[in-house]
Amino acid sequence: MTLKLFIGNKTYSSWSLRGWLACKQSGLLFEEAVVPLYDEAWDKRREGDEFAPSQGKVPILWDSEIVVWDSLAIVEYLNEKTDGTLFWPADEAARAMARSMAAEMHSSFAALRREHGMNIRQIYPPRQPSEAVVAEINRIMELWAQARARFGTGGDFLFGEFGAVDIMFAPVVTRFITYSLPVARFAHAYIQAVIAHPFMQDWIAGAQAEDWVIEKFEAPVEA
Template sequence: MLKLILGNKAYSSWSMRGWLAVKASGLDFEELVVPLYNDTWDERREGDEFAPSSGKVPLLWHDETVVWDSLAIIEYCADLTSREHYWPEDLAARAMARSMAAEMHSGFSALRRECPMNVRRNVPTPDLSDEAVADINRVLTLWAQARARHGSGGPFLFGGWSAVDMMYAPVVTRFLTWSIPVPPFARQYMSDVLRHPHVAQWIDAAQDEPWVIEQFEGGKGTA
């Protein structure tokens, strides 16, 4: 049985990526949402269940197997089921998709810091640093290149829904929350991502969460 431990759906971008990965597998799984930064957070993350990831989420247990980190969860689910659920079949497209996923995994720190994920808000565009603007432009460039080179088979970056869309889905929500201006092709892509049933299910569930983290409500953070 798969068990996925998550942070708040309203705020946790990495949890969203891990959840989308497991959801794409088609396998049944139990999910446990552990509120980030509440009174019991420090105590909870020191428990045995969190030990392999040093208290970070998402964390996937599969019987005695444990996987943490969103990209690792994507790869584990691909190995467990079918890589066709996660990566393009074409070699060149797959190479580009993996490169984009890896860049998302390791980069864009200014965008993360200045536009924290919060799928329950929509606010006017803030004053952003040059570094955050550069991150946004880089994301848009990657999206444009993927769509132009490999996106003819469907509405997503590489045509069909894939791991790279899962990795960038929280960026879509950030752009929406912080009213980031985007060109028409990106606006259409964002709309298609938000309509994907898995993304819509995640966002709907976030609306019912009772927890509020003030640092992600009115200012900058790193969720």
């Protein structure tokens, strides 16, 4: 049976992006079901049986009767289904670092998430971010620099080849672009590599084709 992935609006749903990239990275066939978030039917729609295990949250992946929710769990499930060869570095030390970085991304950076929600259709003029966001950006730069210096020589991504840790940071990359946030000079090449990846280009095209506008996720544009 083909996998079925329920995701939210591609413009705004950062966790959906991670689950979707994981499915693309797996190379497995999957059916994509986009569920408009926060429209007039959202509350009723999220009560459906397909969302019950995740309490109405996306992404949620169904594999026949098996259900997996939460982006990092989806990554690990698909890693197991593909013999552990597509998501994490082969080197033990690199793999340990990549898993630690992915887990930190999963659980941290609350200020960046709260103050700079994902909005792929917009690019806003630079504004001074809060001290909390600056501290989180600095931490992300530190992680990226360490990964690139230690394990990134084999390609354009954090551990050389595109993998799970890049999937977890992909929505952050879009935030840096959308809000013109200050990043270290070395990071620009990595940001461009992520955005240029064919999977990301497919997602961005899907976001651009959407006609939904969720006002609470639209930041004001300064003159």
